[in-house]
Structure formats: C-alpha cells, structure tokens
Amino acid sequence: MSTRPIATTRSATGIPTGKLAVWWVVVSEIVIFGGLLASYIMHRLGHPEWAGYASHTNAWFGGVNTFVLLTSSLSAVLAHHAAENGDGKKAARWLWGTCLGGATFIGIKAVEWTIEIQQGYTITSNGFWQFYYTVAGLHAMHVIAGCVIMLIIANDARKQLELQRVELIGIYWHFVDIVWIFLFPLLYIAK
Amino acid sequence: MVVAKRGAARVGDDPLNGLDMAEVGSITVDTHEAPHHEQSFWSKWVFPTDHKMIAMQYMFTGIAMALIGGYMSYAFRMQLAFPGQSVPGYGMVSQGEYNALVTNHGTIMIFWVAMPMLIAAFGNFLIPLMIGADDMVFPRINRLSYQIFLISAIVLVASFFVPGGGFGGGWTAYPPLSANSAYNLTPYGASFWLVAVALEFIAFLLGGINFITTLMNSRAPGMKMYDIPMVLWMIVIASILFMASVGPLIAGAVMLFMDQVVGTAFFDPSRGGDPILWQHLFWFFGHPEVYVVLLPAMGMVADVMCTFSRKKLFNYKLILFTVFATGIISFFVWAHHQFIAGIDPRMANLFTVTTLIISVPVGEMLFLYIATLYGGSIQLTTPMLWALAFIAEFLIGGVTGIFLGASGADIYFHDTYFVLAHFHYTFFPIAIIGFYTGITFWFPKMFGKMMNETLGKIHFWGTIIAFNCIFIPLFILGAAGQHRRIYNFQNFPDLAGMQDLRIFATGALLVMLVFQVVFLVNFVMSLLKGKPAGKNPWRANTLEWTTDSPPPHGNWPEGLPNCYRGPYEYSVPGREDDYWPQNLPPDTAPAE
Amino acid sequence: MAEHEEHTGHGQAHYVRIWGILLILLLISVLGPLLAPHIEDAAAGAGAHFLKGWMIVILTAFGIALYKAYLVAANFMHLNIEKRYISYLLGTMLMLMLLFFAGVSPDVMKHQGQNWDNVAADAEVSRALKAQESDSHGGEHHDGAEH
Numbered sequence: 001m002s003t004r005p006i007a008t009t010r011s012a013t014g015i016p017t018g019k020l021a022v023w024w025v026v027v028s029e030i031v032i033f034g035g036l037l038a039s040y041i042m043h044r045l046g047h048p049e050w051a052g053y054a055s056h057t058n059a060w061f062g063g064v065n066t067f068v069l070l071t072s073s074l075s076a077v078l079a080h081h082a083a084e085n086g087d088g089k090k091a092a093r094w095l096w097g098t099c100l101g102g103a104t105f106i107g108i109k110a111v112e113w114t115i116e117i118q119q120g121y122t123i124t125s126n127g128f129w130q131f132y133y134t135v136a137g138l139h140a141m142h143v144i145a146g147c148v149i150m151l152i153i154a155n156d157a158r159k160q161l162e163l164q165r166v167e168l169i170g171i172y173w174h175f176v177d178i179v180w181i182f183l184f185p186l187l188y189i190a191k
Numbered sequence: 192m193v194v195a196k197r198g199a200a201r202v203g204d205d206p207l208n209g210l211d212m213a214e215v216g217s218i219t220v221d222t223h224e225a226p227h228h229e230q231s232f233w234s235k236w237v238f239p240t241d242h243k244m245i246a247m248q249y250m251f252t253g254i255a256m257a258l259i260g261g262y263m264s265y266a267f268r269m270q271l272a273f274p275g276q277s278v279p280g281y282g283m284v285s286q287g288e289y290n291a292l293v294t295n296h297g298t299i300m301i302f303w304v305a306m307p308m309l310i311a312a313f314g315n316f317l318i319p320l321m322i323g324a325d326d327m328v329f330p331r332i333n334r335l336s337y338q339i340f341l342i343s344a345i346v347l348v349a350s351f352f353v354p355g356g357g358f359g360g361g362w363t364a365y366p367p368l369s370a371n372s373a374y375n376l377t378p379y380g381a382s383f384w385l386v387a388v389a390l391e392f393i394a395f396l397l398g399g400i401n402f403i404t405t406l407m408n409s410r411a412p413g414m415k416m417y418d419i420p421m422v423l424w425m426i427v428i429a430s431i432l433f434m435a436s437v438g439p440l441i442a443g444a445v446m447l448f449m450d451q452v453v454g455t456a457f458f459d460p461s462r463g464g465d466p467i468l469w470q471h472l473f474w475f476f477g478h479p480e481v482y483v484v485l486l487p488a489m490g491m492v493a494d495v496m497c498t499f500s501r502k503k504l505f506n507y508k509l510i511l512f513t514v515f516a517t518g519i520i521s522f523f524v525w526a527h528h529q530f531i532a533g534i535d536p537r538m539a540n541l542f543t544v545t546t547l548i549i550s551v552p553v554g555e556m557l558f559l560y561i562a563t564l565y566g567g568s569i570q571l572t573t574p575m576l577w578a579l580a581f582i583a584e585f586l587i588g589g590v591t592g593i594f595l596g597a598s599g600a601d602i603y604f605h606d607t608y609f610v611l612a613h614f615h616y617t618f619f620p621i622a623i624i625g626f627y628t629g630i631t632f633w634f635p636k637m638f639g640k641m642m643n644e645t646l647g648k649i650h651f652w653g654t655i656i657a658f659n660c661i662f663i664p665l666f667i668l669g670a671a672g673q674h675r676r677i678y679n680f681q682n683f684p685d686l687a688g689m690q691d692l693r694i695f696a697t698g699a700l701l702v703m704l705v706f707q708v709v710f711l712v713n714f715v716m717s718l719l720k721g722k723p724a725g726k727n728p729w730r731a732n733t734l735e736w737t738t739d740s741p742p743p744h745g746n747w748p749e750g751l752p753n754c755y756r757g758p759y760e761y762s763v764p765g766r767e768d769d770y771w772p773q774n775l776p777p778d779t780a781p782a783e
Numbered sequence: 784m785a786e787h788e789e790h791t792g793h794g795q796a797h798y799v800r801i802w803g804i805l806l807i808l809l810l811i812s813v814l815g816p817l818l819a820p821h822i823e824d825a826a827a828g829a830g831a832h833f834l835k836g837w838m839i840v841i842l843t844a845f846g847i848a849l850y851k852a853y854l855v856a857a858n859f860m861h862l863n864i865e866k867r868y869i870s871y872l873l874g875t876m877l878m879l880m881l882l883f884f885a886g887v888s889p890d891v892m893k894h895q896g897q898n899w900d901n902v903a904a905d906a907e908v909s910r911a912l913k914a915q916e917s918d919s920h921g922g923e924h925h926d927g928a929e930h
Binding site for chain 1: 319324325326327328329330396399400401403404405407408409410414434435436437438439440441442443445446449453454455456457462463464465468472475745751
Binding site for chain 3: 013014015023026027030031034035037038039041042043045046047048049052059063066067070071073074076077078081126170171174175177178181182184185189
C-alpha cells in the first residue's frame with residue numbers, strides 16, 4: 001500500500017482508476033461470452049433437433065439459480081452502499097452474503113449437473129449439451145473467481161481498508177449476473 | 192444514495208485533477224514524491240513491479256523467442272532449398288517436423304515476438320515516461336501479466352519436447368486437423384500450443400487494461416488528449432482493438448480445447464460440428480490482430496520521423512481520426528482470409544468491398560507520414576533509416592494486399608507464396624523494422640549509452656537488402672502457383688524448375704541472419720562501452736527525455752513534470768531552439 | 784459519496800425495489816414459455832392467428848432478459864449515473880457481437896447458400912430429427928454414445 005504510485009491516484013477522466021479498469025475487464029468479458037453465445041445461437045437456430053435435446057434441461061433449477069444470482073446482486077449493491085457510507089464492517093457482511101449466494105449457485109449447479117450426467121446427458125452427448133456444459137462451465141468459473149476475489153476484498157473492508165474496491169467487485173459480480181440472465185432463457189427456456 | 196455527477200473533471204494543475212479527496216474513497220493520496228525504498232535483488236530483477244524493468248523482461252523474452260523463431264525459419268528454408276539434405280545445426284527435417292517448424296515460426300513471431308516487443312516492452316517503458324507518471328497504475332498486475340506471459344512462452348517451448356513433438360497444424364490451427372490427434376499426430380503438442388496461446392492472450396488482456404487505464408487517467412497535469420505522443424495513442428488503441436477482438440477466439444480456443452481433450456464435436460462435421468465456425472472465430476480476431484501489431488510500429492515511426500526531420504507531425508488530428516477509422520473498419524474485413532474456404536460467395540463480395548476500403552485510410556496515413564517529412568531538416572540517423580524503410584517496405588506489403596483482397600484474384604492467390612510474401616512485407620516492417628526503429632531510438636534512454644552509428648547502419652543495410660532478396664523471389668514463386676506449407680517442391684513438376692529462386696531466397700535469409708549478429712554485438716558493446724547518452728541526446732520534445740538515462744525508480748524523484756504543449760513542437764518560428772520540450776513552462780526564454 | 788441527499792435506509796430501499804421487480808420479471812419469463820401454447824390457442828380462438836407460441840417465448844423469455852439486464856446494468860452497476868461514454872463503450876462491444884453474428888451466421892447457421900450445401904449438417908439434422916421422432920414413440924433414453 002505504501003508503494004502505490006502517484007499514477008494510480010490521478011484521474012484525468014474523472015473516473016477512479018480502479019473503476020475504469022473494471023469497466024475494461026467487463027468490455028473484454030462481453031466479447032468472450034458474446035462470441036461463445038453467438039456461436040451457440042447460430043447452431044441452435046440452424047439445428048431444429050436441438051430443441052428436443054434442450055427439453056431435458058430443468059427450468060426450475062435454472063430459475064432458482066437465477067433467483068439466487070439476482071439476490072446476490074442485491075447484496076452486492078447493498079455492500080457498495082454500505083462502503084459508500086464508510087461502513088466497512090457492514091459492507092464485508094453484505095459481501096459475504098453475496099459469496100454465499102455464489103456458493104449456493106455453484107452447489108445447485110453441481111446437483112443439477114450430477115443428475116443430468118447420471119441421466120446420460122454428458123458433454124459429448126450431442127451439440128446442444130457440449131455448448132450447455134461449456135458455456136455454463138465458463139460462467140461457473142467466473143462465479144468462483146469472483147467469490148475468491150470478493151472474499152479478499154471483504155477481508156480488507158472489514159478492517160476499513162480499500163473500501164472503493166467493494167464497488168469494483170460489485171460491478172464484476174453484476175456482469176456475471178447479467179451473463180446468467182441471458183444464459184437462463186438460452187439454455188433452459190427456449191425449447 | 193450515491194450522488195455522483197456526469198461530466199468530466201477538468202484537467203488542471205492539481206494532481207488529483209479536481210477530484211475531491213472524499214470522492215476517491217480511502218485511497219491514500221501521496222502528493223509528495225514517490226516514496227523511496229530499497230529494492231532487494233529479487234524485487235528489482237526477478238519480481239519487479241517497476242514498469243521499466245518489466246519492459247526489459249518482455250523485451251529480452253521477445254528477443255530470445257525471436258532467436259528461436261528465426262532458427263526455425265533457417266531450418267525450414269534450408270529444407271526447401273536443399274530438400275532431403277541434413278540441415279547444419281539442426282539435422283534432418285522430416286515432414287512432420289517441417290509442419291511444426293512453419294507453424295511455430297508463425298505463432299512465435301506474432302504472439303511471442305511482435306506483440307511483446309512492440310506493445311508490452313515499448314508500451315510498458317514509454318507510457319508512464321511519456322505521460323509524466325511514476326509507474327503504471329497497477330504495478331502488481333503488470334508484474335502478473337509478465338509472469339503469465341513467461342509461463343505461456345515456457346509452455347510453448349515445452350510443446351517441442353513432448354511425445355509427438357510440436358503442433359504442426361499451421362498458426363491458424365484449423366480443425367478438424369487441430370482438433371483430432373488422429374489427424375495431427377501431435378496429441379500433446381496441439382494442446383500445449385493452444386494453452387500457450389490462451390495464456391498469452393490473458394497476459395495481454397491484463398497488460399492492455401493497465402496501458403489503457405494509465406493513459407486515460409494518469410497523464411501529467413496539462414496533458415490534454417491531443418498532447419499525447421502518437422506512439423502512445425497507437426499502443427493504447429492497439430490494446431483496445433485486441434481487447435475487443437480476442438473474445439471470440441478465446442471462446443473458440445475453449446471449444447477447440449474441449450474437442451482436443453474431452454472429445455466434444457464443436458468443429459467435427461461428422462458429429463454435427465462446423466469447422467468454418469473456427470475459421471470465423473479465429474479471423475474475427477486475426478484480422479484486427481494485424482492492426483494491433485501495426486499501430487504501435489507506425490506510432491514509433493511517427494515519433495522518430497518528427498524528431499529527425501525537426502518537424503511536427505503533419506495533421507496530428509487527421510492521423511488520429513484515420514487510426515480510429517482504420518481500427519473500426521478492421522472489424523469488418525475478416526473473412527477475406529476465408530474467401531475460398533467455402534463461405535457464402537455473397538459474403539465474399541461484401542468482404543471484398545470492405546477490404547478494399549480499408550486500404551484507403553492506411554494509405555492515407557502513409558501519405559501523411561511522407562508529408563511530415565516534406566520540407567523537414569532530415570537527419571539520417573539509424574533510427575530514421577529504419578523509420579523510412581518501414582514506410583517503403585510496408586507500402587509494398589499494403590499494395591500487394593489489394594490483389595489478395597479482391598476475392599476473384601484471391602481464388603488464384605490464396606494459400607500461395609504470394610500471400611506469404613505479402614504478409615512478410617507487412618509483418619517484417621511491423622515486427623522487425625518497427626522494433627529496430629524503437630530500440631535504436633530509445634536505447635539511449637533505456638540504458639544511458641549511445642549505440643554505435645556505424646554498426647547500426649551496417650546492420651540496417653544488410654538487413655533491408657537481404658530482406659528484399661528473400662521475399663521478392665517468393666512473390667514470383669507465388670504468382671507461379673507455388674503452394675504454402677509444402678515440404679518439398681521437387682514433387683511438383685511445374686514448380687521444380689524454379690529451385691534457383693528458392694535457393695537464392697534461402698541464401699538471402701542466411702545473410703540476413705548473419706547481419707543480426709551485428710546488431711547483437713552493437714547492443715552488447717554499447718551497453719558496456721557506449722558513449723554516455725545524457726538526458727536528451729536526440730533533442731526531442733517528449734517527457735521521457737527530461738529525466739535521467741536510464742530513469743531512476745519513480746522516474747522523476749524530484750517531482751513529476753507538467754505538460755504545457757503538444758509533443759511535436761519542432762522548428763517553431765521565433766524560437767531559437769528547433770525543439771520545445773513539453774514540460775517547459777510557457778514563459779521561459781528560449782533555452783541555450 | 785460526497786453528498787447523499789437520502790438517509791441510508793432510503794438508498795437501500797431503491798435497490799430492494801429493483802430486486803423485487805427483477806423477481807417478478809423472472810416469474811413472468813418462466814411462466815411465459817410454459818403458458819405459450821395455451822395463450823396461442825386462446826388467441827387463435829379469439830381470431831388473432833398471428834400470435835404464435837414462439838413470439839410469446841421471445842417476448843417473455845428474451846425480451847424480459849434484455850430488460851432485466853438493463854435494470855441490473857443501470858441500477859446496480861450505476862450506469863445510470865456513470866459517465867455516458869462507458870455505456871457507449873459497452874454498447875459498442877454488443878454491436879461487435881451482432882456484427883460477429885451477422886458475418887458468421889450465413890455460413891454456420893444456414894446450411895445452404897449460393898451454390899453450396901452443408902451436406903454434413905443437413906445429414907445430421909435429418910438423422911437427429913428422425914431419431915427423435917422414433918424415440919418419441921418408444922421410450923427416451925440417451926446415454927453418452929447416443930447422439
């Protein structure tokens with residue numbers, strides 16, 4: 001902390017450097033998920049038989065997970081709100097709640113995938129399932145990475161350090177939530 | 192509820208640029224000079240966060256990889272010139288090895304030479320110095336990006352030593368060849384290659400975020416948008432282009448990896464996949480990528496040209512907006528790499544039009560560069576020679592691209608040596624000439640010593656003449672129908688008779704490689720015994736020349752500079768000096 | 784942060800309100816495709832033959848997804864008070880994805896075009912549809928090897 005360069009504290013744009021950087025991270029992630037999803041949609045629209053394959057996903061699992069992520073987004077923004085008011089302990093608590101949401105999401109997904117694999121729908125079953133596991137898997141990796149970073153930031157926040165980072169991990173987390181908001185109809189609903 | 196306001200904080204003399212302390216949260220603001228702290232051996236040389244040291248790490252890794260990539264070109268060109276004979280210093284080149292050599296030569300030169308040297312090394316070194324900052328905004332992420340990059344280089348080199356050897360499916364890695372080890376015969380090599388490329392992408396995404404954020408936010412007080420040196424604009428725009436285009440390829444790499452390792456069928460037509468999807472994913476990135484490497488080279492050429500013609504850049508704003516236009520159009524041309532791959536011919540029409548259109552802004556930039564030279568007081572130093580050579584050689588590359596951009600002509604030219612000569616006439620100016628332009632110009636700043644001009648000129652002429660002698664024969668061979676990625680042309684009766692051209696090209700390559708020794712000798716000798724450079728041996732305007740050579744940790748220990756004017760105020764009428772550094776306050780009398 | 788006009792509790796209420804709207808939208812987006820066939824029939828009965836099931840699915844599942852994403856982006860990511868060019872930047876990336884889709888789908892989504900036919904894809908589609916048809920008469924059981 002004592003070796004933070006002066007460069008980091010400057011802001012010719014008016015946006016703090018950390019937040020600007022997170023927006024650029026979101027930019028790069030949009031095109032990663034966008035490329036994967038665009039490829040999925042092309043195949044899905046070109047392969048009418050995938051509708052039949054997709055009918056075996058469970059919209060209730062997906063819906064519950066959507067609820068979990070939306071709620072965790074709420075706790076993330078409430079953490080930001082607390083950090084804005086300078087309350088690091090409360091921000092940390094809200095962040096832990098968000099992490100709990102992320103962990104719940106992963107847990108539900110683990111159960112869901114176990115059931116689907118046991119029913120014989122594996123990643124190599126057919127075109128639909130390979131996209132399903134790949135894109136949801138990439139998303140899940142982002143959820144896990146987000147949780148890890150969130151715990152580190154929550155730990156700092158609890159000690160009233162680096163409160164501005166609460167907003168930053170929140171922005172990342174909301175992005176992960178938005179990706180799922182699109183994954184849910186693409187993978188679960190459109191049948 | 193958070194109340195923040197739209198509208199920019201004005202750039203002023205306040206290092207916080209108008210931001211309220213409270214607004215920036217609990218960031219500790221250090222308005223005094225950068226804190227000095229003793230650096231241990233490990234934190235200075237092995238795990239540095241200092242941007243200059245990280246730049247050196249990228250540069251020397253890039254040079255090492257260039258030696259490997261150059262060695263590969265030596266081996267496969269010897270095989271082409273003298274088929275079936277053992278290559279001195281390598282041994283026999285088998286067919287599989289030939290494929291691995293050309294594949295990895297291309298991959299290494301683009302991802303582990305051009306990008307690290309032009310963007311990562313010069314970007315890291317120059318950005319903080321030219322904007323008057325003490326470091327990048329995220330030094331530890333900067334360090335992490337190099338570490339990931341180093342791991343990616345190690346993974347790639349490791350791929351040559353795994354069972355089956357290195358991947359040989361072309362740097363474009365088209366499936367099903369790249370997806371199925373029954374076809375490519377390099378089960379481990381293919382995956383190592385893919386993982387290495389993916390790690391390199393992540394390293395450059397991280398690095399790019401640092402560059403963009405630093406340039407946007409951390410400029411010296413008074414440095415407005417149009418006061419930024421062109422080389423920095425170019426490096427940052429290149430980082431943005433990279434960031435916006437690499438996503439689909441990362442998605443594709445994940446899919447290809449799944450195909451290779453898990454057995455999915457994303458790209459396997461016999462199981463419902465589509466190989467053309469990979470091509471599109473690859474080239475959607477692959478075309479902007481060439482502009483990602485082009486722009487930094489053009490930026491360096493611009494700065495060098497202005498310094499050694501003692502003239503301002505001709506219409507800075509027009510060049511900048513042309514670069515924006517080029518960057519945007521570069522996203523609309525990608526399928527010209529796929530004209531005969533089986534894409535819909537109606538799409539080919541579209542991409543022909545956009546490809547021909549993009550030659551206009553690029554050509555315009557070359558004209559603007561030439562206009563910069565016109566009427567200038569030209570000093571033919573070594574960096575200036577390299578900059579001029581860039582314009583001449585890239586012109587040939589660009590013009591031959593027009594043949595290829597017309598889909599009708601491309602039916603003949605695609606996958607011939609004509610393409611290969613075209614892209615070497617673009618990539619070589621970018622990666623090699625661009626690098627030499629930058630290193631000969633900024634060596635004094637980086638190392639505090641001057642390079643030897645005589646050796647520099649010998650190296651220059653030997654390289655340039657030899658370079659043209661390698662690739663002009665390849666245009667001729669390509670036009671005669673010689674196909675790429677072929678191990679031995681003696682098997683082609685119509686082409687076997689042109690072996691003399693192949694031998695000539697290979698001979699020229701040997702000459703060119705020998706001349707690079709001159710550079711290495713110059714580099715080392717100058718490091719050890721070069722004339723001390725002083726702060727500003729070239730009498731240039733930009734901020735990096737206002738501090739010591741090499742700059743100390745923190746760059747300006749006595750206080751970061753302010754910026755009062757643009758970077759190209761050379762030969763300003765009424766001033767005694769023919770240059771006007773950016774950091775001199777307006778009311779000073781003309782110096783010296 | 785420099786000045787907040789509202790008391791902490793009120794600030795929180797705004798976010799909770801948005802969350803509530805999101806949940807309602809989620810419910811609609813799940814119910815919409817479920818009820819789509821019934822709505823289509825009801826509409827056809829009432830004379831509105833243009834209203835197809837898939838339109839309802841698109842409107843509810845995807846239209847709502849877009850709106851939910853907008854709500855999260857604007858209110859939780861605070862894009863509604865962020866500098867406008869950030870939104871433009873993100874929007875440009877989305878446009879690039881549309882560009883990607885537009886440039887690639889003629890080759891990957893469509894299986895025939897001007898003088899070409901994607902024979903492998905056509906074969907896969909017809910094989911799979913046939914297999915599904917026969918499956919729907921018998922029992923359905925897919926294992927790893929079955930496509």
